[in-house]
Amino acid sequence: MPALTRDEAQTRAQLIDVHRYTVELDLSRAADATGDTFDSRTVIRFSARADGATFVELKPAELRSATLDGRPLDPAALTEGRLPLENLTAGEHELRVDAAMRYSRTGEGMHRFTDPSDGLTYTYSQLFMEDVQRVFAAFDQPDLKAVFEMSVTAPEEWTVLANGITEHLGGGTWRAAATPRIPTYLVAVAAGPYHSVRTEHRGLPFGIHCRRSLAPFLDADAEEILDITRACFDRYHEKFEEPYPFDSYDQAFVPEFNTGAMENPGLVTFRDEFVFRSAVTDTERQTRAMVIAHEMAHMWFGDLVTLAWWDDIWLNESFAEYMGFQTTAEATRFKDPWTDFAVARKSWGYDADQRPSTHPVAPAPDAVPDTASAMLNFDGISYAKGASALRQLVAWLGEKDFLAGINTHFARHKFANATLADFIDSLAHATDRDVHAWAEAWLRTTGVDTLTSKVVHAGREWTLTLDRDAGPGAHGEGRPHRVVVGVYDRDLSGGPGLVLRERYETDIPSAEPAAPRDGGRPALIVPNDQDLTYAKIRLDDASRDTALRDLSGVPDALTRAVLWNTLRDLVRDGELDGGAYLAAARAHLPEESDLAVVQGVLAFATAHVLARYTRPQDRPAALTTLGELCRDLIRRTEDGSHPGLRLTAVRTAVDVTTQPGPLQAWLDEGTVPGGPELDPELRWRVLARLAALDATDEAAIAAELARDPSATGQEGAARCRAALPDAAAKRAAWEAMFCSDELSNHLLKATAQGFWQPEQAELVREYVPRYYEDAVAVAARRGPAVAEVVGQWAFPGLFVEADTLRLGERCLRDADPVPALRRKLTDQLDDLARALRVRQGPPQS
Numbered sequence: 025m026p027a028l029t030r031d032e033a034q035t036r037a038q039l040i041d042v043h044r045y046t047v048e049l050d051l052s053r054a055a056d057a058t059g060d061t062f063d064s065r066t067v068i069r070f071s072a073r074a075d076g077a078t079f080v081e082l083k084p085a086e087l088r089s090a091t092l093d094g095r096p097l098d099p100a101a102l103t104e105g106r107l108p109l110e111n112l113t114a115g116e117h118e119l120r121v122d123a124a125m126r127y128s129r130t131g132e133g134m135h136r137f138t139d140p141s142d143g144l145t146y147t148y149s150q151l152f153m154e155d156v157q158r159v160f161a162a163f164d165q166p167d168l169k170a171v172f173e174m175s176v177t178a179p180e181e182w183t184v185l186a187n188g189i190t191e192h193l194g195g196g197t198w199r200a201a202a203t204p205r206i207p208t209y210l211v212a213v214a215a216g217p218y219h220s221v222r223t224e225h226r227g228l229p230f231g232i233h234c235r236r237s238l239a240p241f242l243d244a245d246a247e248e249i250l251d252i253t254r255a256c257f258d259r260y261h262e263k264f265e266e267p268y269p270f271d272s273y274d275q276a277f278v279p280e281f282n283t284g285a286m287e288n289p290g291l292v293t294f295r296d297e298f299v300f301r302s303a304v305t306d307t308e309r310q311t312r313a314m315v316i317a318h319e320m321a322h323m324w325f326g327d328l329v330t331l332a333w334w335d336d337i338w339l340n341e342s343f344a345e346y347m348g349f350q351t352t353a354e355a356t357r358f359k360d361p362w363t364d365f366a367v368a369r370k371s372w373g374y375d376a377d378q379r380p381s382t383h384p385v386a387p388a389p390d391a392v393p394d395t396a397s398a399m400l401n402f403d404g405i406s407y408a409k410g411a412s413a414l415r416q417l418v419a420w421l422g423e424k425d426f427l428a429g430i431n432t433h434f435a436r437h438k439f440a441n442a443t444l445a446d447f448i449d450s451l452a453h454a455t456d457r458d459v460h461a462w463a464e465a466w467l468r469t470t471g472v473d474t475l476t477s478k479v480v481h482a483g484r485e486w487t488l489t490l491d492r493d494a495g496p497g498a499h500g501e502g503r504p505h506r507v508v509v510g511v512y513d514r515d516l517s518g519g520p521g522l523v524l525r526e527r528y529e530t531d532i533p534s535a536e537p538a539a540p541r542d543g544g545r546p547a548l549i550v551p552n553d554q555d556l557t558y559a560k561i562r563l564d565d566a567s568r569d570t571a572l573r574d575l576s577g578v579p580d581a582l583t584r585a586v587l588w589n590t591l592r593d594l595v596r597d598g599e600l601d602g603g604a605y606l607a608a609a610r611a612h613l614p615e616e617s618d619l620a621v622v623q624g625v626l627a628f629a630t631a632h633v634l635a636r637y638t639r640p641q642d643r644p645a646a647l648t649t650l651g652e653l654c655r656d657l658i659r660r661t662e663d664g665s666h667p668g669l670r671l672t673a674v675r676t677a678v679d680v681t682t683q684p685g686p687l688q689a690w691l692d693e694g695t696v697p698g699g700p701e702l703d704p705e706l707r708w709r710v711l712a713r714l715a716a717l718d719a720t721d722e723a724a725i726a727a728e729l730a731r732d733p734s735a736t737g738q739e740g741a742a743r744c745r746a747a748l749p750d751a752a753a754k755r756a757a758w759e760a761m762f763c764s765d766e767l768s769n770h771l772l773k774a775t776a777q778g779f780w781q782p783e784q785a786e787l788v789r790e791y792v793p794r795y796y797e798d799a800v801a802v803a804a805r806r807g808p809a810v811a812e813v814v815g816q817w818a819f820p821g822l823f824v825e826a827d828t829l830r831l832g833e834r835c836l837r838d839a840d841p842v843p844a845l846r847r848k849l850t851d852q853l854d855d856l857a858r859a860l861r862v863r864q865g866p867p868q869s
Contacts, residue, residue, distance in 0.1 A: 176198050377472050
């Protein structure tokens with residue numbers, strides 16, 4: 025089906041204004057697994073500014089009837105999801121559509137899920153970008169905002185949630201209060217036998233909801249979730265002059281959700297993995313808090329004021345990302361989320377910005393010609409880089425002027441649409457600084473600047489200059505940066521650490537030559553010490569040596585995160601051997617006090633250094649180093665004082681072990697000696713590693729599934745079965761992923777995660793060429809969500825070889841993959857090419 029183009033959207037917006045949707049959905053037979061459709065009836069009231077023609081979008085299983093101003097339209101005229109509306113006259117119009125729509129298993133449209141724990145069925149909508157058309161007829165573009173009236177008929181015992189407060193009218197019919205003007209992609213419904221915890225705050229009803237099988241786990245965390253929700257709500261009302269613009273605030277944790285969450289006004293939907301069934305670390309709880317804050321920020325950024333077209337998605341996501349981390353730090357018990365951002369989230373932006381698919385935070389409108397291209401920009405640039413740019417903007421502008429500009433923006437454009445130019449004009453209203461030039465430098469350009477330290481010292485004086493390199497393909501000399509420089513000395517009291525001498529701010533480029541500073545040559549000089557800008561850092565030689573030797577002695581966790589990112593970049597750029605990174609982790613993580621740093625470093629060490637950058641012949645030594653590191657961390661936590669650190673160490677130990685005996689003993693005994701007990705997440709993790717090591721079988725997997733028949737258990741079993749080193753098991757997994765459309769999005773991901781195992785390279789080598797052909801076919805057949813999964817998780821990244829790259833390049837050139845898969849393959853192949861370069865080592869001089 026064709027993607028909506030920007031030109032088409034502009035033409036339609038010039039012709040019509042949409043006033044109101046009245047939507048009736050009949051989900052009363054949703055629990056009947058033999059049926060795959062639901063009834064959808066829509067009345068759209070709109071006006072035309074002149075005589076003309078347009079179309080309405082709809083992707084039905086069957087279009088039963090459509091009438092325009094009482095005149096029947098031919099259902100056969102529906103072509104590729106578009107129903108023509110011909111011979112419109114200037115004035116008011118009413119369109120009525122009656123259709124049968126299909127339930128989804130891929131998290132797009134109206135997703136239906138039957139909980140294997142108890143057989144209960146749940147539905148929820150995800151209407152982002154183009155998926156409202158899977159649920160009801162709509163003029164589907166963000167600048168045609170309208171009022172929505174929703175009614176839903178469901179089984180009598182179900183609960184129905186929507187954007188507005190819902191009222192049960194009896195007979196299974198629920199009616200939601202009419203919304204203010206919102207775009208089509210933010211309409212939301214969740215219907216099922218949901219378990220709910222309800223309260224009120226500042227006169228508004230608040231609720232949190234989940235499947236009944238997760239009720240004990242939600243109840244255990246309900247106060248934490250609601251306390252965070254209330255605290256963020258209050259903090260936003262301190263920051264923003266416009267009050268929360270909707271009549272209620274529900275948060276529904278729903279199954280098989282594709283992303284972290286979705287900012288539907290009044291009904292935020294979250295992946296229900298945020299309802300923790302098993303032990304988690306405090307950093308993972310912090311992440312949940314940040315996502316709550318992120319989605320609530322969208323109530324203003326995106327919902328109250330909406331982008332006019334998808335080139336300005338950063339106006340939604342970059343702001344919500346920045347506000348999510350900042351408000352978590354200001355309003356909750358989690359006081360240092362920016363450390364987690366630095367060591368875990370920001371690298372998402374850095375990596376994306378160094379691939380050929382990079383794009384500006386705010387691309388030019390003609391660079392996003394249609395919705396298919398827009399979907400590709402929901403990436404580390406729109407989120408992590410955009411949030412980093414805003415953090416730099418606040419450092420440069422000052423928070424007072426930044427918030428004044430935001431509040432001007434809300435006042436000017438509430439319940440309407442806005443563009444980058446509108447936002448910059450609002451900022452300019454609040455400051456004398458040249459924000460237009462700032463936006464051009466930061467939002468309209470691509471790539472990562474590199475800031476390189478050069479230190480000259482003589483006697484007690486030393487001078488730091490920071491050279492800026494915009495990198496290949498960049499425009500001009502790079503962006504302006506305001507950075508904090510951290511200056512550290514060795515602890516003269518005899519302690520093992522470093523002590524902060526001073527921090528000072530500097531601008532790059534500087535208007536004046538760098539001035540000498542007194543006090544002798546520091547042991548460590550850290551540009552971007554508080555991580556206020558977005559750039560790769562290259563330390564001077566002496567500071568690099570200090571970092572490798574004494575990193576754990578740096579007193580501030582955020583500074584340590586900056587230094588770990590510096591080492592990460594050196595590895596990725598082939599300037600630091602992966603073994604040296606692992607050695608640094610082995611030396612410093614046992615002394616690390618910040619759990620986010622530990623988790624971020626271990627994630628890069630395992631998923632990148634071990635899996636991508638380590639040559640096969642060096643893999644045993646790398647596994648040994650990581651295993652020894654995990655044992656050190658486990659020994660450090662024997663007194664029970666650091667349960668999150670111990671859990672992190674145990675998880676990684678499971679993933680890197682080469683000896684099945686201890687793992688089987690843990691599984692048999694149900695505990696790691698000294699703890700933790702093996703909860704469902706750990707049991708499935710252990711069993712998956714045993715499967716990869718050829719130390720378990722189908723009978724053990726089936727027994728574990730009988731023990732844990734939940735949705736998570738089903739995914740665990742799929743992962744384990746795909747990991748078995750057996751030709752028949754691999755064939756069955758491959759056919760399930762690529763030859764059948766039965767797997768849901770989450771079961772497809774789990775199967776893909778289990779399939780490629782380093783210990784089984786020769787067994788699965790034959791599937792490498794098959795991947796490119798089969799991935800193209802299944803992505804075309806099943807759509808963007810499945811394309812994302814097979815492009816991300818089923819890719820044969822295990823084979824860091826020239827042939828894998830050659831086959832992938834041929835696929836891109838000749839096979840015409842759908843846009844979502846093309847983007848994933850482009851990124852995967854660039855990462856593969858980088859891994860090949862890193863494995864080859866630096867060029868010999």
